[in-house]
Amino acid sequence: MKKIVKFVGILLAFVAFAMVASPQSARAAHSNYRVKTLKTYRIQTNSGSNVAFHAKPGTKATLWVNPDSVNAKQIKSSVFHKKGIKLSSYKTTTWFVQTKVRIYQHSKSATYYYVNNRYGSVVGYVRTNALKRGFSPYGYQITGIKWYGKYDSFHVKSAYKQKNVYVWNYTHTKRVANLKHYPGANFAKTADVVMRHNGKNSKYVYLVGSLNGTANSVHGYVPAAAITSGLNPDHTGMNYVPIDDFVNNTDFNQYLQTGKNQKLAREILKLFPNSKPDLELSKIAVKNYDHFTESMNSEGDPISTKGYTDIKTFPTIQKWLYAHSKSSNATKIAGIKKLLDKKGYTASKWQSLSDDNLGIQIVNNIAFNYPEHDLFGRKNSYTFILGKPDNN
Known part of the structure; x- marks a missing residue:
């Protein structure tokens, strides 16, 4: 009997607790904002023009930042109002609408747009009556984008190399670099862009590339008129130029003779004064005969040797150079x-090899910080070969 009484007591206590707790849970749930999606917007143009809006002049509205709430059915009040920004402080921003929603709490409700800026760094809810359709008339607005899906090279036109050619950041508010100071750089293009400023449209290209061949890439918008397609024949100021980034023997030889990190290469050239440096033979040297573990080219795929005969290689010398990569150039030349x-x-015999061309690439303990190409720390490539051009 005592056990039954004890059980009933526990049961009554549990019921009493539930009666106390349930109203609190109900009130907590009732205090949440309910979200009803009225319309979902789809971007129909590359520029997003069909979903572009901007702040109405004089608006005092707040945009409530909620980056993870695009499909939310309920939002806690504390979450919804956690961070707000004044729309008037973003008059140069174009907002892109994802959804139109009705948000309810108790007996009140209001209609909001769920929006983001172009780069997705600000996302949240704003009253629909605070926005006006179209791109912002202020600042620099991207009104047209054509994506470029090929990995071609681009560089500054010769006529612009003595002029200021600025790389601009995403919002065209900060200069990232002046390409006047980096005439040897090659870039990849990701997009052709039309920007509107003060009612005038201008063409830009979005470029990505290392300014000196070894440093982290810069990226940004550059006036299209200053840029041309193709490999850059000027290698001024470059710490490193990949073997496939030379145009022909002329710029390749100029790089060997003037490159800041080609001192050892120039000493090797002196050993073979009658053998002409040959770009195509140098590609064969790099891709076919430099697969040493220590080489930055260790995983390259071999290419055809067509066009050359009697190729002479020097693997023993290469192995020795890799083992002595930190030695001085004088020590290396003596060893060679x-x-x-x-x-x-x-x-x-060196000096009599007038029928042989020289294929060469020397990367002599050069420091890299180029994560886009997985190049970090000191890198080396010691390869040179001789070969007779096949003129048949």
């Missing part, structure tokens, strides 16, 4: 000469 002698290439 010694190993050439052992191979039977005496000084007189």
Whole structure:
């Protein structure tokens, strides 16, 4: 009997607790904002013009930042009002509408747009009567975008290399770089863009690339009139130029003779004074004969050697150079000469090789911080070969 009484007591206590707790839960749920989607908007143009809105002049509305609420059915009041921004402070911003919703709480309700800025860094709810259709008439507005899906090279036109050519950030409010100071840079293009400023449309291209071949990429908008397609034949100021980024033998030889990191290469060229540096043979040297573990080209795919015969390689010298990558250039040249002698290439024989061209790439302990190409730290490539051009 005592057990039954005890059980009934526990049951009554539980019921009493439920009666106390349930109204609180109900009130908490009732205090949430209910969200009803009235319309979902679909972007129909690359520029987003069909869903573009901007703040009405003089609006005092607040945009409530809610980045994760696009499909929400309910939102806690504390979450909805956690962060607000004054729309009047964003008059240069064009807002892109994702949905139109009705938000309810108790007996009140209001209609909102769920919007984001172009780059998605600000997302949230704003009253529909605070926005006006169309791009903002202030600042720089992207009114046209054509995406470029190819990995071609672009560079500053020769006529603009002595002029200020600025790379602008996303909002065209900050200069990222002046390409006047980086005439040797190559870039990839991701888009052709039309920007409107003060009612006037101007054409831009969005470019990405390293300014010196070894540093982290810059990216931004550049006036299209200053840019041309194709590989850059000017390598002024470049710390490193990939073997596939040369136009022909002319710019390749100029780079060997003037490149800031080509001092060791120039010393090697002196060992073969009658052998012409050859770009195509150099590509063969890099892609076919530089698969050493320490080489930055260790995983390259071999290419055809068509056009050349009697190719002479020097793997023993390469192996020695990789083992002594931190040594001085003087030590390296002395080592190369010694190993050439052992191979039977005496000084007189070097100088008699007038029928052989020279394929060469020297990356001599160059520092990289180029994450876009997975290049970090010190890198090396020591490869040179001789080959006779096949003129048949």
